[in-house]
Amino acid sequence: MASITTADVMPSEEARVAWLDALGERCLAEAHRFAEARALDHFSGHREGELAKTVIPQFVAGGKSLRPMFAYVGWRCGGPESDAALRAASSLELLHCFALAQDDVMDGSLLRRGRPALHIRFARWHSEQGWSGSADRFGESAATLFGDLFLVWSEQMLRESGLDTESLSRGWPRYDLMRAELAVGQLADLVNDAREFPSWETLLDVLRRKSGNYTVRRPLEFGAALAGCGPDVLDALADYGELVGEAFQFRDDLLGVFGDPAVTGKPAGQDLRDRKASSVVVLAAEMADRRQRAELDELLALPTVDDEAVSRWRRLIVTSGARDRLGELIRERADKAVAAIDPALFPPHAADSLSILAVRCTERDQ
Template sequence: MDTGAGLPDIAVGFDGWRAEVRTRVLDEVAGFLRGVRTDGLRSAAVEDVLRQYAVGGKCLRSGFMYLGWLCGAEPDDAALRAAASLELLHAFALLQDDVMDDAALRRGAPAAHIRLSEGYGHDGVESAVRFGASAATLLGDMCLVWAERMLRESGVDAAALARVWPGYDEMRIELAVGQYADLTNDVRDRPALEEVLAIARAKSGNYTVARPLELGAAMAGCAEETLMMLSRYGTRIGEAFQLRDDLLGVFGSAAVTGKPEDSDLGQHRATTVVVVALESADPATRRELSELASRPALDQAAITRCRDLIGASGAPERVEAMIADRVDEARSALRACSLPSGRRAALDQMALLCTARQM
C-alpha cells in the first residue's frame, strides 16, 4: 500500500493538511482529464468549462470522503485518488443544476451553458441558447461517467471498492431525486419547513458531507460503530451546510458565493430562510413578503425589499441558531467516539469550515 507520506500530519496542522489534500485532489482530477478521450470536443470553451467546474472547487466532498477513509486506514494515494473522483461527480451536478436553473454565474464566471453558446452563430440567439444548454448537459453526462471511471481505476483494491458501490449508487439516485424535488420547490406553493429541509438534505446536505464520509469509511472497512457516528455527524453538518448556503443565497454577495445575488429570490425558490421568514414574521410583514414572492417576476427593487422583510422577520437569527444547534450535535458525536485525536480534530475543523459565515 502507498502510504501517501507526502501528506501533512492532521494532528500537526489542519490548515496545512487541508491545503495539501485540496492541491493533490485537483492535481489528480486535472491529470485524469488530460488522459480521457474527448475526440470532437477539444475546444477552448470546453476545456475552460472543465477547469471551471471540475478543477476550481473547494473540494469539500472529496475531502470528506478521504477523511472517511482515514477514520479506518492510513494515508494512501489510491484512496485520495478515489476521493478525488467526487469532484467530477460534483461537476456533473453543477452543470445540470445550472442548466435547470438557467444560472448566469458559477464560481464568479459565466455558467457553462452561456460560455458554450458563445460563437454558435446558426439560426440566431434562440438556437445558440439551445445549443449551449444541450452542450452543457452532454458535458455533464461525460463528467458523470468519468467520475465512476476515475473511482474504478483509482488503484483501490477490488474488495474495498465493492464496499463502495452500493452507497455510491444510492448517493447518485438521492442526488437526482433531490434535484427533481427542487424543480417543484416553489415558495408560491407554501411548502412546510420540514419538506424544504428534506429536499435540502437530499439535494445537497447528504451529498456534500454524510455520503462522502460514509463512502470513504466503507472503503476503509471501518467498524459499524464508526460508520454510525460518521453518519450522525455527516447528517447534521450536511444540514448546517445547506442552511448556511440558504442564508448566503439571500444575503451573500456574488464575490462570496460566485453566483448572482438574486438567484434564490428571483427564482421563487422556497429555501429554509424564506420559509422560516414566512412562519416567523408578524402579519403585516408576512402579507407583504407573500405578495412579493407571488409575483411572476421580481425586479431588483422587489428583491431588495424581500431581503429587508426577511431580515425584519427574525429569520436570519433563527436559521443561525439552527446551524449552531446542528454543529453542536455533530461535535458532541465526535467527542463521544474513539477515533484518533488527529482524525477527530480534522472532522471538528471541517465542521466549522463548511458552516462558517463566509467560506
C-alpha cells in the first residue's frame, strides 16, 4: 500500500490527492482488520459464525473512510504523522457501520454499498436454514445487534489505538458528543415526514445533527482534540465542518432522488418512495407555484409511490427550480468552507487536505 508520509515533501496537487487516497485506504484497512479479528474472536465455532465471519468484514470493506479521513486531518492540524492516531481515527469507520446497519433497518433499505443490506442478508439466511418464525423479523433483529457490536468495537478500537491516556482524555468528550448527536439526529429524521413539510430551518437542524456534523464537523473536532489543538483551530474547524457537512448532505439528498443506482448502490428514487422530507423535497415545496404544489399534494396523497410517481416527482423538482437551487447552495457552502481555511491557523498539509476534501464531499456521485 502507498505510504501516507509523503504529503509534506511532495506538495504538488497530484501528490496531495494521492496522500488522501492512501490515507483512506489505510484507514479502511485498519477498521477491516480490527472487525475481522473481533468477528473471529466472537463467532468462531458457533452456529451464527457461519455467516457473521463473512458478512462483517464485507460490510466494513465497502466503506469510503470519509469520517476517519476528516478525523486524521483534524489530528494533523496539531499533531505529527502517527500510526496510533490513524488507528484512533479509523475507529470512526466502525461507528459509521453501526449507523448504517441500524439506519437500513429503520428505512427498510434493500441495498447498502451495492450489496443486500445486513437485515436482508440475515433474513435470507434464516429462510435458507428453514427455521420457524419470521425471517424478516429475524433479519432486522440480527442487523440491529450487529450494529450494536460495531458501536462497541468502535470504542474498543479507539481505546486500544495506542494513543496515550492524555490524548484520549481530550478526545472522549468529542467522541461521546458525536455518538449522542447521531442518535438524536436519527430520531429527529425518523419523525420527519415529507407530508408534513418541516420548515427549512427545522430541516437544516435535523440534517446537521443526523449527518452533516457527524460526517465532517465532529470527526474534525475529535481528531483536533486528540492532538491538543487550541480553541481557535477548533472554532475554525467547526465553521468549515458545518458548511461542508451541510453541502455533503445536500448532495446526498440529490443523489437519493437523481443518483445512478449503478454508482450509488441504492435503488433509484428511494428517498421519494420513502417520502423522506429531504432538502430537495422541502425546497421544491417552497419553490413550487400553485399548479406544482397541487401536483405535489396529489403525489403525497398516493398510497404507494411507484415508478410513474417517482418520475412525476422528479420532473416537479426540476421544473420548480429546486434541483438547480440546491446545486447553487452546495457550491456556495463549499466556496465559503474553502475560504474559511485560514493559513495562519492550519499547517499547509492540513489546509491542502481540507480544500481537497471540501471538493470531494460536494462533487461526489455516490
